[in-house]
Amino acid sequence: MREVIVSEHAGFCFGAGRGVETVEKAIEEGGFIYTFGPILNNAMVVSDFEKKGVKVVESVEELKSLPKGKVIIRSHGVPRATYEAIKATGHELIDATCPFVKRIHNIVEKQSSEGDRIIVIGNPKHPEVIGIVGWSHTGAEVIENSDDIDNLAVNKGEKVTLVSQTTFNRNKFQELVEKIEKNVYNVNCMNTICDATAVRQREARELAGRVNIMIVIGDTHSSNSKKLYEICSEVCEHTMFVLDASDVRGNLPEVDGPVGITAGASTPKYIIEEVQSYVRNDF
Ligand code: SF4
Structure with missing residues (x-):
């Protein structure tokens, strides 16, 4: 042997496992089930769920023409506007956003409502980052590498809250934060990287x-x-x-x-x- x-x-990390369990529970309960985007980046899991009647939808528009059912938001989360638009369709929304990602949404929502400028360190095209930006009341800049910092125009005295995509590389985050702290005066850095x-x-x-x-x-x-x-x-x-x-x-x-x-x-x-x-x- x-x-x-x-x-x-x-x-599975905690958030991925929780997303899958949410879909399994919804299947047990019955009815029409939709996931907003694939529940995971794993074709086999998605295809197994499809065989059990779970449909992957890519837009709110698509939901409008589908029979009423449960719409599950995956661990990456979605912008607030998407959240509200899904609710407005009359489907039942089940939020399986990972709590570690949800915490970032809460920080961004609160700090932007207090007037902070929001900076997110991460990949601007990643769904999690798109979701995070979408919880700011005042928009947000996304920084992925050192050159992006050179283009930052922050006024002296302006208060900045900085968060990170949960899966960003810890060493790279540290390097970018050090450079940002040299260029930006009043910055509150929240390390929101997940250890998983x-x-x-x-x-x-x-x-x-x-x-x-x-x-x-x-x-x-x-x-x-x-x-x-x-x-x-x-x-x-x-x-x-x-x-x-x-x-x-x-x-x-x-x-x-x-x-x-x-x-x-x-x-x-x-x-x-x-x-x-x-x-x-x-x-
Ligand atoms: S934040 Fe961590 S636990 Fe949550 S989904 Fe991302 S990697 Fe997984």
Whole structure:
């Protein structure tokens, strides 16, 4: 039997797990169920839910023509205007925004209503960042790299509240904050990065360094899974990126020694268990 070591925090983060449980509960209760965007960046999970009647909708417009049901907001959250527009359609809104993301919405809403200028550090195209910006009463600037700071025109004395996308790299956040603090006088920096990503990356690097084959399970659309693959590839020569056990069958490198497994935050437990069982028993 092959030695297989699974990373302690492989798979769903708190927010992803909560989103999936919300959909499962809605299925049990019955009725029409819609998710506002795919519930996770994992095609298999989304397709399993579709088979159970859950429809992914991409816009409020689309909802207007659909039979009344439950609309589930995923862990990334949405702008306040979208939230209100969904409610106005007459569907029941179920908010599965991750509480760590919701906390950022609350900060942005409160501080902007007190007149602060809002800066968000993150990827401006990421749905979570679009959602955060949408809770400011006065708009917000999004900064992703050092050059963006050079274009910031903040008046002396203007009060600024700064927050971060939850999955932003901690070291890069620190570098950007240091530069912003040199250019902007009155800035209240709130580190809103979630530890789930950093913990997974740290564990993956450590595990990849002590096994001979490393398997990263995740969807190619999941940026946190791709990042895990990058990290493991730096440390372990035989690193594989797979969606599920079928990608592993017949493709494991012919190398002896222990096999490590990690998985992105949107990978369900049963897929991790299938891969683990295949490598341990059949290989
Ligand atoms: S990474 Fe953190 S903030 Fe984002 S959904 Fe998961 S638990 Fe929530």
